[in-house]
Amino acid sequence: MPSVRFKMLERAPSQDAQQDGSVARPVAFRGAGFMPGGGRASGWIALALAIALWQLAGSAGWVNPLFLPAPSAIAVAIYKLAVSGALWQHVSASVVRIGSGWLIGTMAGVIVGFAIGLSTLARGVGITFISALFPIPKIALLPLLILWLGIGEEPKIATIALGVFFSTAISVYSGVDAVPRNLIRMAQSFNVPFHAIVIRVIWPGALPSILAGFRITASVALLLVVSAEMIGAQFGIGAFVLQAGNLMQTDQLLAGVVILSLFGLAVGKAINVLEARLLHWR
Amino acid sequence: MMKFARLALAGLLAMAAGGVARADDALKAKIGVLRLSSSAPVFIAQDKGYFRDAGLDIELKFFDAAQPIAVATTSGDVDFGITAFTAGLYNLAGKGTLKVIGGMSREKAGYPLIGYFASNNAYAAGLKTPKDLAGKRIAVTQVGSSFHYSLGLLADKYGFKLADVKVMPLQSLSNAAAALKGETVDAALLPISTARALVDSGGAKFLGWVGDETPWQLGAVFASPKTLANKALVTKLLGALVRADREYHDVILASVKDGKAEINDKTKPLLEIIAKYTNLPVEQVVGNCAYIDPDGKLDVKNVDNQIAWLQEQGFVDKGFAADAIIEKEYVKAD
Amino acid sequence: MDLIADHISHRFGGLDVLDRVSFTVASGEVVAIVGPSGCGKSTLLSILGGLLRPSEGRAELRGAPPDNSLNPLTFVFQDFALLPWCTVEANVAFPLVHTALDAAARQAVVDDALRRTGLSDFRGAYPKQLSGGMRQRVGIARALAVRPAILLMDEPLSALDSQTRELLMEDFVRLLADGAMGAVYVTHNLEEAVRLADRVVVLSRRPGRVREVVSIPMTRAERGGIDARGKLLTLQNQLWSLIREEAIDAEREVQNA
Numbered sequence: 110m111p112s113v114r115f116k117m118l119e120r121a122p123s124q125d126a127q128q129d130g131s132v133a134r135p136v137a138f139r140g141a142g143f144m145p146g147g148g149r150a151s152g153w154i155a156l157a158l159a160i161a162l163w164q165l166a167g168s169a170g171w172v173n174p175l176f177l178p179a180p181s182a183i184a185v186a187i188y189k190l191a192v193s194g195a196l197w198q199h200v201s202a203s204v205v206r207i208g209s210g211w212l213i214g215t216m217a218g219v220i221v222g223f224a225i226g227l228s229t230l231a232r233g234v235g236i237t238f239i240s241a242l243f244p245i246p247k248i249a250l251l252p253l254l255i256l257w258l259g260i261g262e263e264p265k266i267a268t269i270a271l272g273v274f275f276s277t278a279i280s281v282y283s284g285v286d287a288v289p290r291n292l293i294r295m296a297q298s299f300n301v302p303f304h305a306i307v308i309r310v311i312w313p314g315a316l317p318s319i320l321a322g323f324r325i326t327a328s329v330a331l332l333l334v335v336s337a338e339m340i341g342a343q344f345g346i347g348a349f350v351l352q353a354g355n356l357m358q359t360d361q362l363l364a365g366v367v368i369l370s371l372f373g374l375a376v377g378k379a380i381n382v383l384e385a386r387l388l389h390w391r
Numbered sequence: 392m393m394k395f396a397r398l399a400l401a402g403l404l405a406m407a408a409g410g411v412a413r414a415d416d417a418l419k420a421k422i423g424v425l426r427l428s429s430s431a432p433v434f435i436a437q438d439k440g441y442f443r444d445a446g447l448d449i450e451l452k453f454f455d456a457a458q459p460i461a462v463a464t465t466s467g468d469v470d471f472g473i474t475a476f477t478a479g480l481y482n483l484a485g486k487g488t489l490k491v492i493g494g495m496s497r498e499k500a501g502y503p504l505i506g507y508f509a510s511n512n513a514y515a516a517g518l519k520t521p522k523d524l525a526g527k528r529i530a531v532t533q534v535g536s537s538f539h540y541s542l543g544l545l546a547d548k549y550g551f552k553l554a555d556v557k558v559m560p561l562q563s564l565s566n567a568a569a570a571l572k573g574e575t576v577d578a579a580l581l582p583i584s585t586a587r588a589l590v591d592s593g594g595a596k597f598l599g600w601v602g603d604e605t606p607w608q609l610g611a612v613f614a615s616p617k618t619l620a621n622k623a624l625v626t627k628l629l630g631a632l633v634r635a636d637r638e639y640h641d642v643i644l645a646s647v648k649d650g651k652a653e654i655n656d657k658t659k660p661l662l663e664i665i666a667k668y669t670n671l672p673v674e675q676v677v678g679n680c681a682y683i684d685p686d687g688k689l690d691v692k693n694v695d696n697q698i699a700w701l702q703e704q705g706f707v708d709k710g711f712a713a714d715a716i717i718e719k720e721y722v723k724a725d
Numbered sequence: 726m727d728l729i730a731d732h733i734s735h736r737f738g739g740l741d742v743l744d745r746v747s748f749t750v751a752s753g754e755v756v757a758i759v760g761p762s763g764c765g766k767s768t769l770l771s772i773l774g775g776l777l778r779p780s781e782g783r784a785e786l787r788g789a790p791p792d793n794s795l796n797p798l799t800f801v802f803q804d805f806a807l808l809p810w811c812t813v814e815a816n817v818a819f820p821l822v823h824t825a826l827d828a829a830a831r832q833a834v835v836d837d838a839l840r841r842t843g844l845s846d847f848r849g850a851y852p853k854q855l856s857g858g859m860r861q862r863v864g865i866a867r868a869l870a871v872r873p874a875i876l877l878m879d880e881p882l883s884a885l886d887s888q889t890r891e892l893l894m895e896d897f898v899r900l901l902a903d904g905a906m907g908a909v910y911v912t913h914n915l916e917e918a919v920r921l922a923d924r925v926v927v928l929s930r931r932p933g934r935v936r937e938v939v940s941i942p943m944t945r946a947e948r949g950g951i952d953a954r955g956k957l958l959t960l961q962n963q964l965w966s967l968i969r970e971e972a973i974d975a976e977r978e979v980q981n982a
Contacts, residue, residue, distance in 0.1 A: 175465070175486055252569035259575035260530075260559055294776055295806035299796055299820035299871065309819070313810045340566065341530070341559035341576075351562065355458065355533040356706050357479035390810040390851050 178360035186364035195344075200368070202344040203334050206262065207372075210269025210337070211330040218274045218326075219319070222281025226315070227307070235278070243275040248336045260341035268337040273326040280322025284315030317391065320384050327376040331369055346372075417448035418624045423460040423469035426453055426669050427584075429496035429504065429610055429681035430473050431643070432635035434668035435661060441631040447624070451668075457537075461613075464489055470618045471628060475610045478535030478706040481698055484716035485708050490619060492721040493629055494689035495610035496681035498541070498602040503583050503650045504609065504681050505541055507598040513577035514596040521599040525551035530559045530567040530579035535706035537609060538580035543700050544605035571595050583679055584671075600650075602682070607697070608690035609681070619718060629721055633687045640685035652677040684725075691717060691724040726790045726797060726874045727751050728909070732782035733772055734932075735765065741932035742768050745782065748926050748935060750875060752788065753904040755945075757918035758911045760928030760936075761968055761975040766911045767803075767879050769933065773909060774798050774877045790874045791905075795824050799873035803880040805864045807852040814839070814848040817866045824871075838866040842896070858889035865896070876908040882917065890917075897921055898945055915961045915968075920948060925964060930971040937967055 160180050166172050167179025174182060190196040224231035225239075247268050258264040288311050296306045338347030350365035424430045433451065436442050442449040452469050454460045461480040464472035465488040473495055474480075483489050498504055509518045518527060524545065531538040539558065546553040559576055561567045564585045571579040572594040580601070581589070589595045601607075612632065619625060642661055646653035654662065654677060666673045695713035702709050728750040735743040742765040750756045758766050771777035773784045775798065790797035800806075807816050817838050821831045839845045842862040852860055861881060868876060882890040894917065901908060901921070912918055918925050919941055929936040941960060947953055 173488075175483065175488060251563075252565050255561070255566055255569040255575060256573040259573065260561065260570050261575075289806075291802060291804055291806045292808060295800065295802060296819075298774060298776060298798075298800045301820065301823055305823055309822075310808065313808070316810075339562040341561050341570070343558075343560075348560075352534050352560070355477075355479055356535050357458070357462070357482040358708075388810075390853065 175357075175359055178363055182360040183363045183367055186360045187367065190361075190364060195349075196368075198344045199346050199349045202342070202348075203338070203346040203372075206265050206337060206345065207269060207330045207334050210266040210333075211273050211326065213266065214270035214273025214330075215277050215323070215326065217270070218277025219281050221274075222278040223285060223307070223311075225278065225282040226285025226311070232282075235282075239275055239278055243279070247272055247333060248339070251336070251340060255340060264340050265337040265342065265345075268340070269330050269333045272329045272333045276326045276329055277319075277322055280318055280325065281315065284318030284322070285311055287318060288314030317388055320380065320388065323383075324377065324380050327380065328373060331373050331376070334369075417443070417446055418621070418627065419448045419450075420470040420618075420624060420628065421450045421452050421468075423452045423454055423463050423472045423474070425455070425457065425460070425474055427681075428665050428669055428671075428676055428679045429475070429683075430668075431661075431665050431681070432495075432632055432639050432683060433473055434664050435639055436631045436635035438664045438667070439635070441634050442628070445627040445631040447627055447631065449628075461489060464613060464615050467615060467617060470624075471612060471614050473610065473612050475537050476608070476694070476697055477537065478701050480613075481701060481707045481716070484613070485711045487616070489613050489615060489716065490718040491611045491613045491689065491694070491716055492619070492625060492718050493612035493632065493687045493723075494608060494684055495612055495687075496683055497606065497608050497610075497690065498600075499606045499682035500600075500603045501650065502602050502644070502647060502680060502682040503600045503678070505538060505580055505582055505601040506586055507545075507578060507601070507604075508571060508581055508586050508590065508595045509578045509598050510571050510574050510576065510595060511593070512574050518577060519598070521545055521604050522549050524556065524578055524598075525549065526555050527577035528557040528559060528575075530561050530570045530576040532560065532564060532567060533562060534558070534560050535701060535704070540697060540700060541580055541601045541605065541607070543704070544607060545601075548605055568594075584675075587675075587678070608693045611689060611694075612687075614718075625721060629687065636683055636687045637685045639683060643680055644682060647680055650678060652680050686723055688723045688725050689717070691722070726907075727787040728773060728798070728875050728907070729785040729787060730769070730773060730782075731785055733769065733779045733784065734781040735768055735772065735777075736780045743772075743779070744932040744934045746928070746933060746935055747782075748938065750907055750909055752874075753907050754924070755901055755908045755910060755922050757922035757925045758909065758928060759913065759915060759918050759925055759964060759968065760933060761930050761972040762913065763931050763975055763978075764928040765931060765933035766913075766928060769928075770800075770877050770879050770909060770911050774800055776800075791872065794872045794874050795826075796820060796871035797874040799868045799871055799876055801861075801864050801868050801876055801878040801881045803883055805852075805857075805860045805884075807860055807863055807867075809852050811851075812848065813844055813850050813852075813855070813863050813866075816852070816863050817844075817870050820867060820871050834870050838870040841869060841900070842866040856889070857885045858893060861885065861893060862896070865900075869900070873906060876906060876910075878908060878910045880912055881910075883912070883914070894920060898949070902945065915964045916957075918964065919957045919960045921945065927964060927967050930975050939964060 164180045167174060167177065167182070187196070221235060225235040254264040254267055258267055292310050292314060293306060296310050334345065335347035335350055338345040339351060342348035346365055346368055350362060350369070353361035353365055422433060424433050437449060437451060454463070457474040457477050458479045460469070460472040460474045461477070461483050463469045465483050480489065484491070496504070507521045507524060513527065517523065529542060531542065533539070542556065542558065543553050546556065559570065561570055564581060567579045567581060568585055568589055570576045572589060578598070586595065590597050614625065639661065643652050643658050646655070646658050652658055652662065654673065662673050662676050666676050669676065691713055694717070698707060698713055701707035730746050730748050732745045732747050733743055734745055746769060748756070758769065760766055768777065772779045775784070786797070808819060811819065814835060818831060818835045821834060826834065839848055842865055844859070844862055844866055847855065847859065852863070855863070882893055885893065898921065900906070910918070910921055922941055925939045925941065926935055927937045927939065928934065939960070943953060943956070948957060
């Protein structure tokens with residue numbers, strides 16, 4: 110008797126109708142959607158189409174070239190700038206400012222962020238100060254910065270460093286806070302000394318959010334270079350953009366903007382590489 | 392269906408009739424202007440009803456910088472703009488989106504507007520007159536601005552090279568004032584309104600007025616080609632403005648002594664109008680009276696010089712001169 | 726070396742968690758701590774291991790630890806507590822870096838610990854690449870590397886599936902076989918308790934008090950046999966009858982909270 114039952118179960122039931130005459134039908138699939146894939150080409154194609162449309166609108170005279178210069182006009186402006194050699198002067202001046210401002214702001218931010226993440230006193234003081242000072246628009250402080258630091262490179266670097274500092278401090282201390290407590294307890298249970306816990310547990314544990322913070326502060330530094338170069342800069346991409354705006358040279362204005370966004374793309378790529386290197390364990 | 396069509400037709404006719412009727416009432420227009428006494432005739436014409444007398448219904452749109460007025464005129468947000476010449480304005484005009492139709496404020500001897508100011512240290516070290524500015528670090532708001540051009544004129548006058556001067560564009564008047572006070576520049580070109588408090592508090596030293604050194608045509612009335620098509624509107628507007636120009640010149644400018652207008656029974660009503668529109672007390676307005684030609688004339692030769700200078704500096708696109716941006720039909724040249 | 730819980734009481738805020746808990750873990754002895762959920766088992770283990778300061782009473786050690794022990798009281802954690810950015814080998818070496826061992830000695834210790842836990846072939850792997858059971862083996866290897874006198878095990882198998890639990894239980898039996906190492910084994914699983922412990926401390930519902938201490942009258946070696954099964958089951962049922970009523974109350978309380 111049992112063998113008969115096994116046989117019935119083994120037989121594929123779909124071919125023949127059952128005793129009651131009903132025919133087997135497939136269960137309808139209803140799990141589609143809600144899983145956007147990461148198609149790479151689509152983004153670039155969309156960008157190319159947008160630029161093509163933009164160019165068409167300019168060439169066909171649908172828009173006034175003063176209000177929206179065509180991509181070709183922007184390319185020409187960049188080419189002229191490159192040929193005249195001014196481009197490198199602008200770019201190198203800005204790179205120095207962005208680089209040193211970002212470095213100073215990041216180092217200070219990492220130190221303060223760790224202090225806030227590790228010490229009760231620093232946390233109380235630091236969070237209060239950061240909450241109070243972070244939202245101040247740095248441009249509003251420009252006259253003060255000029256009074257304190259003059260109009261040389263110092264106030265320009267300070268503007269960028271200030272902007273970078275607050276974001277970094279916040280991302281570092283939230284990164285420190287996010288290090289799993291059980292890892293710290295584990296290290297303590299093995300009598301690992303404090304400094305070693307900081308270096309070998311908290312630093313690598315906080316690194317993902319520190320690097321995520323870098324992504325933001327790199328953009329902040331690029332944003333602020335325009336404000337920073339409001340202070341008596343003769344060269345620099347920010348100064349170039351400001352001047353083009355003042356002179357209503359919209360093609361040059363957009364050329365500067367394109368260069369800034371290329372900067373942004375390059376920095377983003379660099380951080381991708383850094384993440385892949387340092388966070389391969391994730 | 393027929394009924395509906397008839398109804399629609401009637402409605403359209405009524406609307407058209409209404410439109411015509413309103414056009415007959417008054418010509419509507421918007422003027423973009425700064426709250427500065429260099430636009431005084433506009434305020435007088437508006438306040439005393441000269442526009443209304445000319446059959447115009449004028450709305451004043453206030454801006455806080457010269458450049459946006461030029462942009463707003465180009466884009467049609469305002470019909471007329473009244474402000475200072477800037478490199479940006481010339482670049483717009485060079486593309487044919489703006490035309491100059493009349494003169495406004497000027498730098499002229501005896502009427503202080505923009506001045507040269509030295510930091511205390513630079514003054515102590517021998518920077519005493521505008522001539523000494525050669526080779527110094529000088530703050531201006533922006534490259535290609537009125538301040539920058541004034542400095543260029545000074546360089547021409549005293550035969551020094553502008554390239555020898557370190558021009559520091561600080562983007563705003565407050566930044567330039569801060570740099571001067573903080574001794575990080577040797578000198579700055581500032582309008583009297585910004586500089587007065589600085590000099591009075593001992594934060595900087597006065598060197599001279601641009602008007603005394605190098606008179607030039609500072610401001611103008613301009614309009615977009617679309618506005619210019621409406622000849623009646625332009626003619627009426629300029630007529631009302633000249634009426635105000637004349638009154639401003641004969642009453643206020645005539646009373647100016649040592650750079651200050653007198654406050655008397657004749658000048659007071661006009662000064663109060665200017666005070667109202669510029670949000671300044673009358674006592675400050677009197678020391679801040681820009682010269683304006685009584686006939687609304689424009690110094691065309693100087694405009695040509697400005698364009699050439701800015702083109703030479705690379706701030707204005709090459710390939711056009713003053714006559715390309717001036718609407719000769721309306722402009723009365725000096 | 727003996728580990729003594731001496732009238733340990735603990736409060737979190739206004740909540741009494743432990744109430745005058747006292748017992749002794751003799752040298753080489755394996756003591757399981759069981760009790761209804763929320764009875765403070767894990768809190769007690771943290772206090773015994775010096776990671777938490779008790780409100781009253783204290784944890785004591787009596788007698789010298791073995792000469793070569795680098796960390797006499799060593800934890801094995803429920804969630805393994807592995808450094809995700811370190812390889813298996815680096816995780817095992819982690820507690821040794823700040824000891825007096827030179828590099829060669831350290832490597833020898835790590836190799837030995839990896840061999841004893843069957844991890845020699847996985848030394849270069851990262852935790853995310855390992856199954857839960859392998860991860861806990863890394864945790865055990867790390868503990869063995871510092872040669873503990875007493876292992877403090879906080880529900881070491883509860884994050885694992887039942888087959889893996891069975892395999893690791895065999896490892897524990899093997900590692901504890903020679904009696905060189907004692908252990909405090911916190912668990913809610915009574916089967917694990919009777920399988921591994923010499924004595925089982927039954928805690929009451931919160932605030933946790935020692936309700937009863939049950940001895941398991943068999944060597945660990947004997948418990949593997951078929952005929953021991955019935956006896957162990959009887960013991961397990963005996964423990965369950967001690968806990969059951971309170972477990973029901975504890976569950977209700979959590980639900981009402």
